[in-house]
Amino acid sequence: MARGRVRKTQAEQTEKMIFALDIGTRSLIGMVGILEEDRVKVIAIEKEEHSERVMIDGQIEDIEKVATLAARVKKRLESKVRCELKHVCVAAAGRALRTKRADFEMELPGTQLIDDEIISRLEAGAISRAEEAFDAENEAEAASRRFYLVGYTVCQYYLDQYMISSLKDHRGRQVKVELIATFLPSEVVESLYTTMNKIGLEVASITLEPIAAINAAIPEDLRLLNLVLVDIGAGTSDIAACMDGSVTGYTMATVAGDEITEAIMKEYLADFKTAEWMKAQADREEEIAFTDILGLERKISRAELLDCIQGATGSLCQEIADRVLEINGGAPSALFLAGGGSKLAGLKDGLTEILKMDAGRVAIAGNNFRVNAFSDEYELNNPEYATPLGIVVSSGLNLINDSFRVTLNGRSAKLFRSGSFTALNLLMMNGYSFQDILGRSGLNLVVTVNGRRKIFHGTAAQPASLYINKKEGKLSEVIHAGDTIDFVPAVSGTPAKACLGDIDGVDTCVRITLNGARVPLKTLLRNGDVIQMEFPEPVKEEILPEAEEEEPAPEEPEVSSSEAPAPSDASAGIQTPAAPAPSAVSEEPAADAPVEAAPLPSRVSPTGPARPAAEKLLVFRLNGFPLRLPPKKNGEPYYLMDMIQYSGVDLKEPKGRIRLNVNGVQGMFQQKLSEGDVIEIEEEQAEQ
Numbered sequence: 001m002a003r004g005r006v007r008k009t010q011a012e013q014t015e016k017m018i019f020a021l022d023i024g025t026r027s028l029i030g031m032v033g034i035l036e037e038d039r040v041k042v043i044a045i046e047k048e049e050h051s052e053r054v055m056i057d058g059q060i061e062d063i064e065k066v067a068t069l070a071a072r073v074k075k076r077l078e079s080k081v082r083c084e085l086k087h088v089c090v091a092a093a094g095r096a097l098r099t100k101r102a103d104f105e106m107e108l109p110g111t112q113l114i115d116d117e118i119i120s121r122l123e124a125g126a127i128s129r130a131e132e133a134f135d136a137e138n139e140a141e142a143a144s145r146r147f148y149l150v151g152y153t154v155c156q157y158y159l160d161q162y163m164i165s166s167l168k169d170h171r172g173r174q175v176k177v178e179l180i181a182t183f184l185p186s187e188v189v190e191s192l193y194t195t196m197n198k199i200g201l202e203v204a205s206i207t208l209e210p211i212a213a214i215n216a217a218i219p220e221d222l223r224l225l226n227l228v229l230v231d232i233g234a235g236t237s238d239i240a241a242c243m244d245g246s247v248t249g250y251t252m253a254t255v256a257g258d259e260i261t262e263a264i265m266k267e268y269l270a271d272f273k274t275a276e277w278m279k280a281q282a283d284r285e286e287e288i289a290f291t292d293i294l295g296l297e298r299k300i301s302r303a304e305l306l307d308c309i310q311g312a313t314g315s316l317c318q319e320i321a322d323r324v325l326e327i328n329g330g331a332p333s334a335l336f337l338a339g340g341g342s343k344l345a346g347l348k349d350g351l352t353e354i355l356k357m358d359a360g361r362v363a364i365a366g367n368n369f370r371v372n373a374f375s376d377e378y379e380l381n382n383p384e385y386a387t388p389l390g391i392v393v394s395s396g397l398n399l400i401n402d403s404f405r406v407t408l409n410g411r412s413a414k415l416f417r418s419g420s421f422t423a424l425n426l427l428m429m430n431g432y433s434f435q436d437i438l439g440r441s442g443l444n445l446v447v448t449v450n451g452r453r454k455i456f457h458g459t460a461a462q463p464a465s466l467y468i469n470k471k472e473g474k475l476s477e478v479i480h481a482g483d484t485i486d487f488v489p490a491v492s493g494t495p496a497k498a499c500l501g502d503i504d505g506v507d508t509c510v511r512i513t514l515n516g517a518r519v520p521l522k523t524l525l526r527n528g529d530v531i532q533m534e535f536p537e538p539v540k541e542e543i544l545p546e547a548e549e550e551e552p553a554p555e556e557p558e559v560s561s562s563e564a565p566a567p568s569d570a571s572a573g574i575q576t577p578a579a580p581a582p583s584a585v586s587e588e589p590a591a592d593a594p595v596e597a598a599p600l601p602s603r604v605s606p607t608g609p610a611r612p613a614a615e616k617l618l619v620f621r622l623n624g625f626p627l628r629l630p631p632k633k634n635g636e637p638y639y640l641m642d643m644i645q646y647s648g649v650d651l652k653e654p655k656g657r658i659r660l661n662v663n664g665v666q667g668m669f670q671q672k673l674s675e676g677d678v679i680e681i682e683e684e685q686a687e688q
Contacts, residue, residue: 017043017081020089020391021070023192025055025235025258026276026340028066029385030073032081033373033392040396042375042389044080046073053272055235059096060191067198074199088201089395090192091387093209093238097252098138098183101155102130105176109666114159114167114175120424120476122167122177127152128434130181152181153211155248165245180249182208205395210238210250212390215397217336217365218242219372228324228332229365230351231386232341234258237320238387241328249327255319257341263312268300269293282306282345306345317350324355331355338365338386372397407484423466424475427487437464437475438669439490441645445498447529454503456496456525460642463670464490493645498525509533621678622646640671640679647681658683 018040022029027049033040048069054062078085104125108118130152157167158176167175189206196203213231223242231238234257240250257279264275269292281288282305289299325331335357337348342364352362366381372393373380380389408430427437442458466473467486479485500506500514501521511534514523617628618638627646629638640660660667661680673679 017085018089018392018396019077019085019087020388020395021073022091022388022391023055023060023066023070024233026050026233028069028073029388030077031388031392032077033396035396040373040392042373042378042380042392044077045378046076048073059188060195063191063195063198067195070195071199074201086202087204088196089205089391090196090203091207091209091212091391092184092188092192093236093252096185096188097208098134099249099251100130100134100181100183101178101249102126102133102181103176103178104129105174108173108175111171111173114170114172116168116476116478117474118175119167120422122175123154123179124424126177126179127181127428130179134181134183152179153247154179155246156244163244207391207394208250209387210240210252211247212394213238213338213386214240214242214247214390215394216369216372216386216390217338219368220245222368226328226333227336228328229336229338230320230324232256232337232339234341237341239320239323239327241332251323251327253319253323255316257344259316260309260312260344263309264305267308268298278305283343310346313344313346313350317347317354321351321354331357333361335362336365337362338383340384342383406479409486422475423468423473423477423479423485426479426485432487432489435492436489439463439641440492442493443495444645445496445525446527447525447531449503449531450533456498457645458496459493460645461493462491463639463641464488499523500525500531503531503533505533505535509535618675620673620675623680623682638673640667640673641669643679643681
């Protein structure tokens with residue numbers, strides 16, 4: 001029994017262990033911690049330096065060699081903690097990290113209770129704006145390098161124009177969010193996953209290096225102040241700023257300690273390893289002895305070395321200071337320096353001078369590490385531990401909600417972000433786009449027939465389907481450890497396609513021209529085509545006494561078409577895919593006249609009736625006018641999403657937000673409709 005208890009205790013201890021790897025440009029640091037009460041206890045640390053330059057500016061260049069070094073660190077840690085490490089927490093940075101700040105505002109109908117659905121839609125709107133802005137700025141690069149959204153950090157919420165830390169369960173009319181979206185090339189994240197898989201490790205969580213470092217160096221209760229952390233490594237300098245209780249921005253500079261090392265190499269003909277050693281001696285020895293690449297033994301004074309690196313140090317300080325001012329909008333109240341490069345001689349004084357700060361407000365990070373972490377065996381007050389300790393703390397204290405495994409479509413999902421974690425977050429960071437989630441109706445074909453506009457409508461998109469643990473789920477639903485998500489992307493509708501012979505009345509007209517020319521009836525129509533049709537003079541017929549006069553169908557006003565953008569209502573629940581709506585054709589006498597939607601016309605026989613007996617149409621009211629549609633062939637209901645194609649909304653070129661209402665109540669994009677529903681789909685022009 002005693003042995004059984006020991007084994008069980010050891011297994012439980014193993015499950016609680018948090019294994020973090022900080023894969024830096026110059027070295028790799030592994031750290032293992034255990035959560036005890038509200039702090040992380042660090043029980044093992046191992047560090048190994050790269051023998052070659054296998055990392056450039058924080059990005060993995062040689063996966064095989066980095067994996068070999070990581071395996072060595074993992075093995076030594078396993079011998080210390082006496083168990084196998086299977087899961088690892090890592091952080092990404094590198095020279096290609098890009099961020100984009102965006103905001104989004106919503107006006108709620110009445111003083112409404114704010115729930116997860118509203119918050120999710122609010123954040124989705126801001127994400128969409130960030131993506132659009134990012135794509136526009138990086139359009140030229142997109143052809144050669146694929147960037148994708150890997151996560152976002154909420155900076156601030158607003159309720160009725162007042163700042164608030166959380167919107168959940170409050171009531172108000174106007175809500176707004178400001179956030180920072182992060183983009184990375186796919187190869188950056190993939191290289192991390194591949195490296196870990198090579199040594200039998202599964203990535204349990206992945207976050208951003210600047211966020212990890214600030215979680216270690218600046219506890220949340222200090223973030224009311226305007227503080228900036230600069231984590232200076234060998235290849236990059238990661239920068240994060242905070243104020244009013246939240247992270248307000250993060251970025252990185254592609255200059256760091258390597259620039260100083262390279263200056264020493266050039267001046268003294270030293271190899272990289274020797275130059276690194278010389279740099280480390282600058283604060284320790286008055287005289288430095290070394291052997292150059294020619295084999296000559298040389299000695300230089302500390303003053304000589306500092307004079308040699310003065311220019312490179314000044315450039316490094318200027319670049320970091322410029323990025324700090326850019327991300328923070330000015331000098332912060334205090335500046336913390338972390339990472340191995342923070343110890344560089346002259347760096348602290350140089351930054352103090354350029355930023356025009358008091359010397360007492362620029363400090364080496366480390367004093368605040370003890371707030372969230374401690375150790376009985378290691379001295380944690382070391383600025384070099386900022387990132388690995390931050391990874392452990394972020395995962396252990398659940399400062400990132402991706403420190404667990406989730407299955408998406410039968411495979412382990414990539415999780416990469418901080419803050420709350422919903423189904424929408426999961427899909428976005430695993431390569432799905434808003435088009436996969438919302439779908440897109442097929443483009444309409446618009447021509448003019450005898451002065452009247454005729455619209456052939458593309459088919460509606462088939463909605464996406466989302467199931468969480470085998471039950472129909474919503475995009476705003478919070479994802480938990482072990483959840484299984486099944487997602488089938490939306491299928492976009494097909495563009496409208498018609499030929500000249502599909503025009504109603506073509507079989508009874510005596511002459512038909514397309515753009516002034518006579519062409520075969522099989523000629524495909526294009527947007528903007530002008531068609532003229534001539535019909536024979538009507539023959540007056542005698543009405544027989546016994547014939548019953550057919551009662552004319554009541555005339556109804558026609559549905560007006562408007563130009564409006566596609567909705568970004570990503571917060572709606574996603575239904576099981578429905579069949580696309582039947583193609584429809586509309587006619588109108590002028591550009592500003594009403595439009596009536598009806599099934600594609602039957603071919604008219606010269607001797608037969610004008611149309612076959614029509615099946616009963618479903619009548620809705622769209623934007624104040626009746627809309628008649630045939631039932632779907634499979635008996636499926638119409639969704640609010642299906643009405644987009646009849647409202648004139650262009651899903652390809654959105655210009656702003658869309659207001660969706662059904663029977664006077666705010667509607668959801670995938671909401672089922674019933675005959676007689678009063679629908680409003682109106683554009684709210686985005687502010688210029």
